[in-house]
Amino acid sequence: MTSSGSTCKACGHGALRGFYRLEQVPVHSCLLMETRAEALAYPRGDLDLAFCESCGFIQNRAFDGSLHEYSTRYEETQAYSPRFQRFLDDHIGRLITSYDLDGKSALEIGCGKGEWLVRYCELSGGHGIGIDPGYRPERTTSDVRDRLTFYQDFYGESYAHLSAEVVACRHTLEHIEQVRDFTSLVRRTIRDRTETLVFFELPDVLRVLEECAFQDLYYEHCSYFTLGSLLRLFRRTGFEPIEAWTDYDEQYLMLVARIAGGTASHPFVAENDLDVTRQAVARFEEALPRRLASWRATHDEAREKGERVVVWGSGSKGVAYLTTLGMRVADEPRSPTELRYVVDINPNKHGKFLAGTGHEIVAPEFLREYRPATIVVMNPIYMDEIGTTCKQLGVDARLIAI
Numbered sequence: 477m478t479s480s481g482s483t484c485k486a487c488g489h490g491a492l493r494g495f496y497r498l499e500q501v502p503v504h505s506c507l508l509m510e511t512r513a514e515a516l517a518y519p520r521g522d523l524d525l526a527f528c529e530s531c532g533f534i535q536n537r538a539f540d541g542s543l544h545e546y547s548t549r550y551e552e553t554q555a556y557s558p559r560f561q562r563f564l565d566d567h568i569g570r571l572i573t574s575y576d577l578d579g580k581s582a583l584e585i586g587c588g589k590g591e592w593l594v595r596y597c598e599l600s601g602g603h604g605i606g607i608d609p610g611y612r613p614e615r616t617t618s619d620v621r622d623r624l625t626f627y628q629d630f631y632g633e634s635y636a637h638l639s640a641e642v643v644a645c646r647h648t649l650e651h652i653e654q655v656r657d658f659t660s661l662v663r664r665t666i667r668d669r670t671e672t673l674v675f676f677e678l679p680d681v682l683r684v685l686e687e688c689a690f691q692d693l694y695y696e697h698c699s700y701f702t703l704g705s706l707l708r709l710f711r712r713t714g715f716e717p718i719e720a721w722t723d724y725d726e727q728y729l730m731l732v733a734r735i736a737g738g739t740a741s742h743p744f745v746a747e748n749d750l751d752v753t754r755q756a757v758a759r760f761e762e763a764l765p766r767r768l769a770s771w772r773a774t775h776d777e778a779r780e781k782g783e784r785v786v787v788w789g790s791g792s793k794g795v796a797y798l799t800t801l802g803m804r805v806a807d808e809p810r811s812p813t814e815l816r817y818v819v820d821i822n823p824n825k826h827g828k829f830l831a832g833t834g835h836e837i838v839a840p841e842f843l844r845e846y847r848p849a850t851i852v853v854m855n856p857i858y859m860d861e862i863g864t865t866c867k868q869l870g871v872d873a874r875l876i877a878i
C-alpha cells in the first residue's frame with residue numbers, strides 16, 4: 477500500500493492515527509460504465525483513513541489523486557429527487573434572506589451540473605458563474621440561462637479575475653487532498669473583497685462515525701471534516717466564520733464565512749469537538765465488524781429463502797455499500813437470487829453499470845416485473861419518497877434503510 481504522506485493536510489502536524497483500512501476499492505463511484513466488463517475492470521485504490529490528533533481532520537493516507545477522472549461522464553446529481561429540491565430551495569432561500577442577497581451574483585467552484593447555481597439565480601435574480609470539469613451545458617434548461625456563465629474546468633489562480641458577491645463551494649472540498657492549499661487558494665482569489673460571502677457545504681464525518689455509516693467512506697472522498705475541524709481550517713487560512721450548522725437530516729456541514737479582518741471572533745461552541753471526534757473514531761472502529769456482519773447476514777438469509785434483494789441508490793453510497801460487503805457481480809448469475817440490480821430515479825443512469833462492482837442500474841419501473849422481497853435503501857432521507865413510488869408501481873417489498 478502506498479502512502480501519500482504522514483502529516484495532516486489540514487494543519488501540517490504529524491500526529492495521525494490510522495483507524496480504517498479497506499483495500500482495492502473503485503477509485504470513482506459516480507462515473508457511468510457502459511458495460512459490466514468495463515465496470516469490473518475499473519481502476520482501484522486503497523483506503524487508509526487516519527485521524528489527526530491536533531485538529532480532528534480525517535484523511536485517506538493511501539490516496540493517489542492521479543487515478544482520478546472528473547469529466548462529463550461524472551454523474552453526481554441528486555436533483556431528480558423532490559426531497560433534494562426542497563433542501564436546495566430551503567437553504568438557498570435562507571441564505572438570500574439572511575444575507576440580503578437579492579440581485580447579488582454568485583461564483584460556484586465545483587458546480588457539477590449547475591443545479592445549485594441555477595436555483596440560486598432563479599431565487600436571487602442575480603448572475604452566476606459556475607466552474608466544473610464535469611459541467612454539461614445541455615443539462616441547463618432554466619429561463620435564467622442568459623444570466624449564467626460556465627467554465628468546463630478546475631478552479632485555480634487563472635480565475636482570480638472573476639468576482640462575485642457570493643463564492644460557493646459545495647461537495648467539493650471532500651474530493652480534494654490538499655485541503656489547506658485549496659482554502660488558501662480561495663482566500664487568495666477573493667483578494668481584499670471583505671464583503672464577499674463564502675459558503676461551503678460538505679458531508680459531516682461525525683455523523684458517519686457515530687452511525688458507523690461505512691457506506692459514506694469511499695475513495696473519491698479523501699478528506700473528511702467535522703464542524704470543528706472545518707472551522708479550524710477556515711480560521712487557519714484567513715477566513716472569519718460567520719455561521720456554521722448541520723443540515724439535510726444532519727448529513728451535511730454548512731459554513732458561511734468572510735475573509736478575516738483585524739481581530740478574530742470568539743470560537744464557536746462547535747469548535748470544541750476534538751474529544752468527541754476522537755471518541756467517535758474509537759467507537760466506529762469497535763462497531764464496524766458487527767455492523768458488516770449484520771448486513772452480510774441480511775443478504776445470506778434472503779439468499780437461503782430464495783428471495784430477491786435490490787439496492788436503491790446508485791450513487792457513492794451504493795457503490796461503497798456493495799464494495800465494502802465484497803459484493804461483485806459476475807457476467808453469468810451465480811444464483812437466481814444474486815443481487816444484480818441497483819435502482820435509481822436518474823434516467824441518465826439507466827442501463828449503465830456501477831464502477832467496480834458491476835451491478836446494473838435500473839429504473840424503479842423495472843421492479844414491477846422483478847418483484848424483489850427486500851429493497852435496501854442507501855439514504856434514509858428518501859424512505860418516504862421510495863415508499864410512495866413503490867406503492868404507485870404496485871411493488872410490495874420490505875424497505876430497509878441502511
Ligand SMILES: [Zn+2]
Nearest residue numbers: 484487528531
Ligand atoms: Zn490536523
